[in-house]
Amino acid sequence: MAEDDTRVTRAPSIRDVARIAGVSHQTVSRVLNNHPSIRVETKARVQRVMDDLQYRPNRAARVLVTSRSRTIGVVAYQAAHYGPASSILAIEQAARAEGYFVNTVNLEATDPESIGQALGHLLDQAVEGLVILAPQVRVFETFDELNLSVPFVTLQSAGASRNTLSVDQVTGARLATRHLIDLGHRHIHHLAGPQDWIEAEARMHGFLTEMSDRDLPATAPILGDWSADFGYHAGRELLRVRDFTAIFSANDQMALGFIHAVREAGLDVPRDVSIAGFDDIPEAAHFWPPLTTVRQDFPELGRRAVALLLGRLSDDDRPEVGLVPDLVVRGSTAPPPF
Amino acid sequence: MAEDDTRVTRAPSIRDVARIAGVSHQTVSRVLNNHPSIRVETKARVQRVMDDLQYRPNRAARVLVTSRSRTIGVVAYQAAHYGPASSILAIEQAARAEGYFVNTVNLEATDPESIGQALGHLLDQAVEGLVILAPQVRVFETFDELNLSVPFVTLQSAGASRNTLSVDQVTGARLATRHLIDLGHRHIHHLAGPQDWIEAEARMHGFLTEMSDRDLPATAPILGDWSADFGYHAGRELLRVRDFTAIFSANDQMALGFIHAVREAGLDVPRDVSIAGFDDIPEAAHFWPPLTTVRQDFPELGRRAVALLLGRLSDDDRPEVGLVPDLVVRGSTAPPPF
DNA sequence: ACCAGTCATGTGCACGGTCACATCGCGTTC
DNA sequence: GAACGCGATGTGACCGTGCACATGACTGGT
Incomplete structure (x- = not known):
């Protein structure tokens, strides 16, 4: 009977906000992307409506039109171990702090097919960058051959190349x-x-x-x-x-x-x-x-990987120095018996 | 001069495939979702063009129109430890096998604000389900109060409720x-x-x-x-x-x-x-x-969480039995000195 | 021979944002 | 005082896919 009522409560869109706030949808979009030329008063009004409606921008729509996913992919292997797990955790936190999403794929094997499949999975997500945490020769070779169009950083790969990051x-x-x-x-x-x-x-x-x-x-x-x-x-x-x-x-x-x-x-x-x-x-x-x-320092490695990747994404390239490890002397070493 | 040439090589879309294969975009869409009524011959032709063009469906567009993200979110806390790390890894693999994506958020703290922020991050992704791997009382309380519209499974929560899974x-x-x-x-x-x-x-x-x-x-x-x-x-x-x-x-x-x-x-x-x-x-x-x-068995726990969540998502609910742990007797226990 | 039903395919619109461009009012410059 | 620049806002198209509906060919029952 209530014909004009939205039947299944659809999530509010930019246009719903616009209508209620008495502005055009484009103005709402401007508020969202905090465009400079908007009257503070208008901005405040729109913002209030957004809060009232508990409006959340639809990421899919945004990705579709901008073709920027704000997602980085992580390819990991044997990541239940303390080292990689710590790095991945740090990657996620660092990326999230920058407004990025992280999608991790855990390799079950390191043959080209598994890698291709994992990569396909990530490319489906339209990842903008990749962190590769599977420090095996064949993995890197496979990636090199793939000629990826996405920038990627390899961790733990001990090389000194531009897109490699590791503790020495x-x-x-x-x-x-x-x-x-x-x-x-x-x-x-x-x-x-x-x-x-x-x-x-x-x-x-x-x-x-x-x-x-x-x-x-x-x-x-x-x-x-x-x-x-x-x-x-x-x-x-x-x-x-x-x-x-x-x-x-x-x-x-x-x-x-x-x-x-x-x-x-x-x-x-x-x-x-x-x-x-x-x-x-x-x-x-x-x-x-x-x-x-x-x-x-595994977490630091993860953080730097994100910094490098995002820096690279915005063409703000700065060379990264390798991390230097420390020797921690405890009780398991002593002079030899004679 | 080459005016009809696509300037910046845009990724091929369903319509590009359609044009080359000489069918409508909808037919291509049908091939993609393997709709039953399509002539095998047509299907094969479309498939070939897709391969030639290295066509990949645009997930954002798909999500936008279907409002199904095929993504599950994981909320974790202190996940660098062996247990949770193993479960998360298993969750990712199980989910991927089902065509789902996983988005993990690592909590830095367990106050409601951090949780809210983490959750917001995941909801932005339009996750269809949640696995919560942060077995602290306050975390669960916070989630209960939130009245989520998304189905979620809590791990390690030792309760016997419907959406809880844990080793006994x-x-x-x-x-x-x-x-x-x-x-x-x-x-x-x-x-x-x-x-x-x-x-x-x-x-x-x-x-x-x-x-x-x-x-x-x-x-x-x-x-x-x-x-x-x-x-x-x-x-x-x-x-x-x-x-x-x-x-x-x-x-x-x-x-x-x-x-x-x-x-x-x-x-x-x-x-x-x-x-x-x-x-x-x-x-x-x-x-x-x-x-x-x-x-x-941490990995098994992760796998079951995914099964439960996806089962629930499709309303195919079956009760899960709790996992029973084993005692492994080794050398650190013996009769007391007397 | 006719109509209904199914198969195989096509047409147009909707999803929720952003982008390019248009519009309008107002202060500034020569 | 006409031309101009700029700030604030609106209009319409478009991104790539799926859905509802339409179409036409063919099958089969009466």
């Missing part, structure tokens, strides 16, 4: 290695990450460089998978020969597993074996013994 | 407590999580219930903040009196810190003190000693 892994690894050498260790093994991870490669490189600079023989690194499980099994293996006095592990989890193996063998850390890790996860300070490790 | 925390806590009691412990302290966290409350409740069922005196739980740091400091405090033989910690991190304190006091786990945790983070198996803990 090589320096971090050298810091840890140097620390062990300075303590008097001569036989140090490196528990590396998976071969195809860029960070793993960089840390390994740092380790090997430092060793050779100090004229120490470096045995072939053991290639692991980042997990505590692997560290444990590697430890059991290595302890059968025991031709080392110190271990530099490419992350804290593997270090933890290694310590487990050492203890299980009836040996002590750091009395019999010194161990240094990488990342400084919040738990590392409470390992037994507390772990000497290399700290990197 | 009370049962988990009782399992761990019972295990300690069965080993012969009589004086057990509970290291609880922050009072306003629903999970913390539930675990505490489970602990107290089990203790009283077995006619054992329960001392007031120590209210912590989930961190290993707190566990460590609590341990140092408690060990000065040492009126207990076992500890049930509300999460693995605090358990780790506690072990640290025990060791630092020159005591042994489990010889002098038994310790059980909660969550079974991947590192727990390699603590020293490996931690007895309660495992919960």
